[in-house]
Each structure stands twice: as structure tokens, then as C-alpha cells.
Amino acid sequence: MSTYKVGVLTDKNKVEIRELEKKQPGRKQVLVKVDSCAICTLEQRFYTGVMNRYPFAGGHEVAGIVEAVGEGVKSVASGDKVSIRLLTSCGECYYCRNGHENQCVLSFIAETHEGIGGPGGLSEYMMVEAKNIYKMADDMNLEYAALTEPLACCVHSIQNGDVQLGDDVVVIGVGIMGALHIQLAKLRGARVIACEVDDARLEVAKKMGADIVINSKNEDAISKVKELTDGRGADVVFCTVAIPEIGSDAVKMTGKVGRTVFYSSFHPDKPIEISPNKVHSTEQIITGSVNPQTKDFLISSRLLSNGIIDVSELISARVPFDKIDEAFQKAIDPSTYRIIVKF
Numbered sequence: 001m002s003t004y005k006v007g008v009l010t011d012k013n014k015v016e017i018r019e020l021e022k023k024q025p026g027r028k029q030v031l032v033k034v035d036s037c038a039i040c041t042l043e044q045r046f047y048t049g050v051m052n053r054y055p056f057a058g059g060h061e062v063a064g065i066v067e068a069v070g071e072g073v074k075s076v077a078s079g080d081k082v083s084i085r086l087l088t089s090c091g092e093c094y095y096c097r098n099g100h101e102n103q104c105v106l107s108f109i110a111e112t113h114e115g116i117g118g119p120g121g122l123s124e125y126m127m128v129e130a131k132n133i134y135k136m137a138d139d140m141n142l143e144y145a146a147l148t149e150p151l152a153c154c155v156h157s158i159q160n161g162d163v164q165l166g167d168d169v170v171v172i173g174v175g176i177m178g179a180l181h182i183q184l185a186k187l188r189g190a191r192v193i194a195c196e197v198d199d200a201r202l203e204v205a206k207k208m209g210a211d212i213v214i215n216s217k218n219e220d221a222i223s224k225v226k227e228l229t230d231g232r233g234a235d236v237v238f239c240t241v242a243i244p245e246i247g248s249d250a251v252k253m254t255g256k257v258g259r260t261v262f263y264s265s266f267h268p269d270k271p272i273e274i275s276p277n278k279v280h281s282t283e284q285i286i287t288g289s290v291n292p293q294t295k296d297f298l299i300s301s302r303l304l305s306n307g308i309i310d311v312s313e314l315i316s317a318r319v320p321f322d323k324i325d326e327a328f329q330k331a332i333d334p335s336t337y338r339i340i341v342k343f
Contacts (some may be wrong), residue, residue: 006113007122007324007341009056012049015324020113025070027132031080035142036120036318039331040150046168047328049260050267051254057113059121059341060086063136063145073130081136081303083148084128085297086119092247102156102291115181122324124343134297137305143318143340144304147176147311150338152292152300154180154263158188159296160289161236161261164187170225170234172250174201175339177263177336181238182208182311190217190236193228195221200335206315225253233258240264248272256282263289 024032043058045051066080076082089096091105112120112128120126136145144295148331154177169190171181178194185192186209194205197217205213212228214221221238225234233255242264253273254260266340278289292300303309316336319327319332321343331339 001020004124005058005321006057006116006120007041007321008048008116009119010054011129013047013049013053013328015328016055017324018116019279022125023127025068025073025127027071028073028077029070030066030073030128030130030133031068032062032064032084032126032128032133033067034062034121034126034343035342036064036125037062037123038146038150039341040338043122044328044332048332053117055116055118057118057120057122059123059340060243061146061149062086062119062121062126063142063148064126065142066133067125069130075130076133076135081138081140081145083134083145083301084121084126084294085132085134085138085149085152085234086112086121086128087291095272100293102293102296105196105290106277111150115122122321122341124321134301139302140305141175141333143302143315143342144149144281144311145219146340147314147338148297148300148304149292150176151304151309151311152297153177153289154184155183155296155299156292157238157261157263157289158184160287161238161259163188163190167191167235168193168229168232170195170237170250170253171205171208172196172216172221172237172239172246173264174198174205174208175240178238178247179204179208179314179337180311181240181263182210185236185238187308193225193234195225204313222249222253229255235259236261238263242267244268244270244272248274251284251286254284256284258282259285259287260288261287265290283309314338315340 124169194210
């Protein structure tokens with residue numbers, strides 16, 4: 001019997017390697033040999049015990065090479081480089097059927113590997129449905145292809161923010177998601193202002209294309225944004241940090257008929273004050289962004305395959321699968337961007 005290895009989070013600060021039977025793909029299935037899997041915030045929360053539904057087979061930012069395809073698969077062939085969309089959607093609920101499959105009521109229920117919950121990208125092989133496979137360019141660096149999913153999340157956010165040519169766009173926070181928002185907003189023809197408290201990350205913001213950077217530890221970001229926009233406030237503000245108070249700042253620095261997008265999941269989920277009369281009188285839109293839709297994932301795969309978005313600055317380290325605990329230790333260090341587990 002042929003087997004493969006899977007990384008499974010079984011308790012706080014504990015990752016086990018398990019062996020499972022390697023099978024051949026059935027109809028409309030694709031067997032992928034995983035090359036690279038990035039460790040996202042979700043996996044970090046399981047590792048640190050913030051989330052504790054164990055055992056959990058983590059890893060949802062994945063790229064690899066097709067090893068075999070089942071009957072009826074026409075979109076990819078053996079040897080193709082691919083990224084994998086691992087956000088599940090049932091296709092039957094109200095949200096799936098009205099074009100919002102990212103809001104599927106079953107979207108976080110997954111079992112890629114038999115008997116273990118979770119998306120399962122931290123593994124040598126994955127069996128997935130062909131509809132969730134996206135072919136990447138033949139010369140694509142698979143480490144970069146693994147970031148198709150986080151880029152797709154940011155594509156969805158940019159769509160929700162409705163960034164227009166010439167807009168003044170503020171991106172609060174220059175972690176990996178903030179950095180991707182900067183690049184995407186520039187592609188939309190915006191002037192981008194990046195707010196961050198860390199000077200090293202402000203340098204990353206400049207590399208991503210930010211026109212103006214503000215160290216909000218040293219100056220009042222709300223006042224500065226209004227000064228830069230002739231007192232109007234920004235057309236679009238993306239809050240990519242998890243601090244509720246910063247979410248409040250994002251609302252305040254947004255101008256008339258502007259859009260505020262709460263991209264990050266806030267922790268703790270502490271309510272903020274919003275003036276309903278300001279929203280009424282300015283027609284400001286306050287919205288959120290969560291998970292990519294199918295179209296967003298396709299756009300992301302094309303942006304990366306065609307070299308339109310550069311993620312090379314956003315990979316902090318590559319760690320082999322047999323040192324997966326070391327990979328998690330690096331990933332939870334707040335100074336790092338993405339840590340890539342290599343197979």
C-alpha cells in the first residue's frame with residue numbers, strides 16, 4: 001500500500017505527522033503532489049490554542065504539480081503546475097445560489113484527508129475536485145503560486161471597495177494582506193497612502209508601490225489623511241489590522257461617499273462607536289470582506305501567472321516539511337510575512 005504524510009495539529013503547540021493511504025483519483029478528481037504550503041493566520045491560531053478544534057489538518061494556501069487525473073477531468077493534466085482553492089462551498093444554500101459562495105453556510109467545513117477535519121494543505125499529496133484546481137503558468141514559481149488564495153481574498157476586498165481611477169486609497173497595516181492591497185489598488189489607478197507603526201513595514205509599503213507612507217505611531221493618521229486630501233478624507237480605506245480601535249479610525253478618515261472596508265477579522269470583537277448621522281449625511285459606505293469568490297480566485301491566479309503581482313518580498317522563509325514545528329515557530333513571529341513549508 002502506498003502512503004503519504006500529513007501534518008496534523010493535535011493540541012496547542014503540537015504538530016504530528018500522520019501517514020494515510022495514497023489513492024488514485026476518481027471521476028472529476030485530481031491528485032496533486034504538493035510543493036509549497038503557506039502558513040496563514042488560521043493555522044497559527046490553531047497552533048497557539050486560540051482555536052482548538054483538534055485534530056486539525058491545516059494548510060489552505062497551497063500549490064503543487066498534478067500527478068494524476070480522474071475520468072472526465074479536462075482542465076488540467078499530469079505535470080501541470082496548479083494552485084488549489086480550498087474554501088468549501090455547498091452550491092445549494094441561498095448564498096451559493098445568489099452568487100455569494102464565499103458566504104456559504106458550510107464554507108469552513110472541510111475534510112480533505114479521510115477522518116481528519118481541515119483543508120489539509122500541509123501534506124505531501126492532496127486529492128481534490130477538479131473544479132477547485134487552477135492551472136498556473138508553466139514557468140511559475142510554486143512558492144508564489146501558493147499565495148493565490150491570500151491574493152484572491154484581497155482581490156475580493158478591492159472589488160468591495162470599488163476602487164476607481166484617481167481615488168485616494170488608505171491601507172491601514174502593511175502585513176502581507178496590506179501589502180497585497182497596496183499593489184492591487186495601484187493597479188486600479190489609485191494614489192495609495194499606507195499607515196503602519198513599524199518602519200520596516202513602511203519600507204515594504206514603498207516597495208509595493210505606496211505613494212505616501214505614514215508612521216501612525218509618530219503622527220495622527222486621521223489628521224494627516226485629511227490634510228493630504230484637502231480636508232475631504234479618503235475615497236476608500238482598507239483596515240487590514242485586527243484592532244477594533246483602528247477600525248474606528250478607518251471610519252473617521254473616510255470622506256463623503258467614501259467606502260470603508262473592514263478586511264481583517266477583529267480580535268477581540270469589541271464594538272466601536274459610529275455616528276449614524278455622519279453615515280446618513282455623507283452617504284459613506286461601511287462594509288467588510290471575507291473569503292474569495294470563485295471569480296476572485298481565477299483573477300488572482302492570472303495576476304500571479306502573468307507576473308502582474310509580485311509576491312517575492314512577502315515570503316520570509318522556506319522550511320522543509322520535516323521541520324514543520326520550526327515553520328510554525330517562525331510563522332507566529334509577528335515580524336515575519338508568509339512562511340512556506342516545502343515538500
